[in-house]
Amino acid sequence: MLANEVLEGKIRSIARAISWIENDHEGKEELIDALYPHCGKAIVWGVTGPPGSGKSSLVDHLIYRLREAGKKVAVIAVDPSSPFSGGAILGDRVRMQRHATDEGVFIRSMASRGHLGGVAGGTADAIKVLDAAGFDVILIETIGVGQTEIEVIELADLVLLVLVPGMGDEIQALKAGVMEIGDIFVINKSDRDEADKLKAEVEYVLGFKAMDEHSAKNPVLMTSAKLNVGIDELLDAVETYLQTILHNGRLEEKRRQRVALEIKHILAGKIENELQQFIQNDERMDEWIQNVFNHKRSPYALINENFKKFLEEYKKP
Amino acid sequence: MKRKIRILIAKPGLDGHDRGAKYIARALKDAGYEVIYTGIRQSPEAIAQSAIQEDVDFVGLSLLSGAHNELFPEVVQRLRRQGADNIIVFGGGVIPEEDIPQLEKQGVEAIFTPGTPIKDVIQFITTNEIRLTH
Numbered sequence: 120m121l122a123n124e125v126l127e128g129k130i131r132s133i134a135r136a137i138s139w140i141e142n143d144h145e146g147k148e149e150l151i152d153a154l155y156p157h158c159g160k161a162i163v164w165g166v167t168g169p170p171g172s173g174k175s176s177l178v179d180h181l182i183y184r185l186r187e188a189g190k191k192v193a194v195i196a197v198d199p200s201s202p203f204s205g206g207a208i209l210g211d212r213v214r215m216q217r218h219a220t221d222e223g224v225f226i227r228s229m230a231s232r233g234h235l236g237g238v239a240g241g242t243a244d245a246i247k248v249l250d251a252a253g254f255d256v257i258l259i260e261t262i263g264v265g266q267t268e269i270e271v272i273e274l275a276d277l278v279l280l281v282l283v284p285g286m287g288d289e290i291q292a293l294k295a296g297v298m299e300i301g302d303i304f305v306i307n308k309s310d311r312d313e314a315d316k317l318k319a320e321v322e323y324v325l326g327f328k329a330m331d332e333h334s335a336k337n338p339v340l341m342t343s344a345k346l347n348v349g350i351d352e353l354l355d356a357v358e359t360y361l362q363t364i365l366h367n368g369r370l371e372e373k374r375r376q377r378v379a380l381e382i383k384h385i386l387a388g389k390i391e392n393e394l395q396q397f398i399q400n401d402e403r404m405d406e407w408i409q410n411v412f413n414h415k416r417s418p419y420a421l422i423n424e425n426f427k428k429f430l431e432e433y434k435k436p
Numbered sequence: 437m438k439r440k441i442r443i444l445i446a447k448p449g450l451d452g453h454d455r456g457a458k459y460i461a462r463a464l465k466d467a468g469y470e471v472i473y474t475g476i477r478q479s480p481e482a483i484a485q486s487a488i489q490e491d492v493d494f495v496g497l498s499l500l501s502g503a504h505n506e507l508f509p510e511v512v513q514r515l516r517r518q519g520a521d522n523i524i525v526f527g528g529g530v531i532p533e534e535d536i537p538q539l540e541k542q543g544v545e546a547i548f549t550p551g552t553p554i555k556d557v558i559q560f561i562t563t564n565e566i567r568l569t570h
Contacts, residue, residue: 131520134491142439205440206465212486213475219482225489230470232440 121146122153125252130225136248137227140241151244154251161193161250162361163257165275167237167297170263172281173307175214176344178260182218184354185256192218193225193254195246197239199262200230207231211260225254237261237268243381246274266296273380276370277302277360279353282321284313298324302337303356309341309349397433441565442492446474446483448511451501456528456550460496463554469561480507484514487523493568494561497527497544504531504539512543524564528552 124132139147185192196211209228218224234240280301306318338356342349364370410416445461461471472490487495508527528548536547546560
């Protein structure tokens with residue numbers, strides 16, 4: 120059975136299990152149910168940031184150092200699907216291929232397949248597969264994000280927000296979006312001019328946040344993935360941060376919130392699916408459409424009038 | 437169930453001419469496939485491992501250095517050795533006509549030489565999709 124092979128750590132089976140999730144295979148739910156008792160051991164890091172900020176190269180260095188420390192590492196690298204063809208070019212691996220033959224590293228590219236939020240719809244379940252398979256650290260590399268793709272916060276224990284110099288005033292625009300989800304801020308390409316200036320700006324923005332929050336201070340680190348600079352300091356900062364949120368209860372709280380969100384997502388999704396079918400089969404629909412189309416009725420009045428009856432009919436066995 | 441075809445495009449060997457590989461990757465994306473690109477100078481072992489981790493249906497190999505007779509079949513063998521014989525391997529690049537039958541015999545199911553219209557590659561994929569089991 121696939122679940123048992125995943126638990127044994129068989130690479131092909133882990134890969135197949137993630138495909139089941141991506142393809143919404145009929146055996147998916149049973150698979151996750153079988154794996155779930157074995158989940159909860161891995162630490163999940165989100166790595167997010169604008170396109171071209173060097174996320175993949177940074178992840179490559181993180182894998183290297185984590186392997187040195189004896190950790191088994193899995194990576195989920197998400198790239199966007201074309202809204203036109205549905206196809207995708209998943210190229211994050213290119214930067215990480217030196218780990219391709221390391222049995223302690225598993226790298227999987229996922230296309231977003233129309234899911235908004237910067238990750239693929241199946242990411243949460245893919246994390247469970249990798250967790251159950253025994254990986255110690257799971258790195259989630261999001262698509263290159265703008266201001267609102269912040270779903271990684273719902274999946275990760277901590278989020279590294281990777282920024283690069285040369286974005287000018289964009290840091291201002293980011294304030295209200297992705298800037299709010301970073302636990303650790305990484306100024307990558309620190310060899311470039313203006314890296315110091317960006318660091319100062321980020322710290323300035325974070326200064327406001329610190330004023331009205333009592334939570335852990337967000338570290339700001341400088342790295343150059345190209346020159347392999349600052350990676351050790353970054354890992355130290357992550358470790359310290361993890362220890363802090365572990366001891367002050369923040370990690371547990373985050374994980375509890377994540378479970379709450381997930382349960383609600385699954386339940387709402389199932390209700391939505393079922394209701395959709397019920398609505399599709401409602402023979403009054405044509406008449407309603409006609410009446411609203413002819414401006415005989417207004418949409419709200421019509422729905423409010425029928426809503427109660429609709430729910431009662433739905434509840435009938 | 438929403439099944440998507442996944443294709444790994446890889447460049448074994450030492451040449452760095454990746455225009456062809458990138459062209460194919462892009463065209464396959466536009467045809468609606470999910471293409472995983474590994475970049476240049478990949479060992480057969482790295483290609484086979486990547487294909488397995490990515491659970492792809494096809495592997496497309498591109499090579500212009502002349503080492504195709506060794507490297508293409510080695511990818512096939514490594515996949516088979518790990519039980520991933522369901523993955524369909526094809527190749528492209530500067531490959532002499534006379535090498536093609538031998539490559540096909542060794543499990544490289546199609547060879548596309550320079551100038552092949554992209555629709556031939558897509559045709560190859562669609563005719564073989566039917567063999568995919570999961």
